[in-house]
Amino acid sequence: MKKTLILNGSPRRGGDTAALLERLIPMLEGEIRQIQAYDGIRPCIDCRACQKSPGCAVRDGMTAVYDAMGECDNILVASPVYFRNLTPPMLNILSRMQVNYAAEHFHGTDLRGGRKRGAVLLVGGGSGRPDLAQITANILLHQMNAWDLHEPVLYLDTDRRPAALAHELDGALRSVADFFNGQK
């Protein structure tokens, strides 16, 4: 059975990212674990405990991300664009991937589980480009051992029309679902 991890970078529970996920999630087969980046995930503080023993010494919302990373088949990075990049808590998650570097370089181990498929879903109001967000999302996916990537799904016009009304994206959402379900 497929396992999909969704990292939701939006602070708005009923917002644009949520509206698109609401349409995507029912199309996904298997187990789905959605983690809200705004729910208590702190940034890496470079305490260097991961250099002494593998894994992160900080216990917070990130523990669930590490657990899911070890066993999932697919990862979706879903976020609003903030100042052309992902939102700050998504950058917190990225910073906490430093454990993977330490595991490999100081302990010769790999905490990331098997190679995964990945996809990126970004929404923006239209005030700035999503270029840095796309690059950062790809770095995050690579850090989590997701290398087979679907093309990004972007909706960058939410100031004029909420994503809930953007049904022209339904084909792209279906395509992500087929990719994650292993149907292409």
Ligand SMILES: Cc1cc2nc3c(=O)[nH]c(=O)nc-3n(C[C@H](O)[C@H](O)[C@H](O)COP(=O)(O)O)c2cc1C
């Ligand atoms: C702090 C902040 C920075 C933003 N920066 C951008 C930006 O650079 N480009 C853009 O298109 N939209 C930007 N936006 C608009 C949001 O991306 C947009 O409202 C989005 O639809 C919110 O998604 P959500 O409802 O899922 O949280 C920004 C919004 C905030 C609050």
